Amino acid sequence: MSDTPTIRLAGRDWPVPVLAPRQNRIVVPTLLELIPKIGSARAGEPHSLAGLARYLDTAAYDQLTDIAFAALTRAHPGLSRAEFDDFPIDTLELIAAVRTIALQAGLMRGPVRE
């Protein structure tokens, strides 16, 4: 079984290997902007979708999709953005994916796995 961590998007598990510069040049700066917003959202109303919606505006949502798409292209370089934008992706799935993506980007010193 592969050791590569996965994220769940559109009901599928997607492997996210350690990211490369091609992805990190998008993922790292975006995450550095996004993580404080997610932190505020979680601190404000941890279990409320309405609270999330207040903090995660359209720009933040776009940032979430940008990093998720970039992360997916590490293992699936042929995935197109148009195809990704039509996936039925739950917002909570996107938020849940952030931790794995941050780890695989190397923003946190965790047990990074191929």
Added chain:
Amino acid sequence: MRDPTISIAGRTWRVPLLAPRQNRIVLPALMKPAADIACLLDMVFAAMTRACPHLDRDEFEDLPIPFHELLDAIPVIAQQTGFLVSAKAETRTNGPPDFDALIAEFCNYLPGTTPDYWEDALTAPRLAAMREQWRRHPPLAVLAAAWLRYRPRPRDEDALAELLRLFPNGQLRLN
């Protein structure tokens, strides 16, 4: 002496003292007040090409490199520029050296060498050693210029310098 190393994509990479070919990229990136990831990647890639000149940028872009590896590499790369050690405060304040001018100087004083050669050979310690040597034993061209009281013709745009060259004492000599 063994070169220091950085760990990138889980591999150990030697970083010898950098030459102008790398320092032209690395020094400005290090001196930026707020370097972004693009700068960081350019800097690390340039440093890696010192020992691995055939490393391909496209190949590098696909290496599994956690961001913290890039950050950890910075002190080693900064040290290997040779221009950012504590004694070189001048570099910190005045920006990177003018490598084109330095290389022109070396080619002028060391006939037979080429700019391309120095692009890969002019490390900071070598520059300091040559400068010291030339201070103690000036190149023949410098001595000859001093003997002949040679003053370089100013550039066209520098009218004031041209006047000073023509009238070094500030006096107009009338016949």
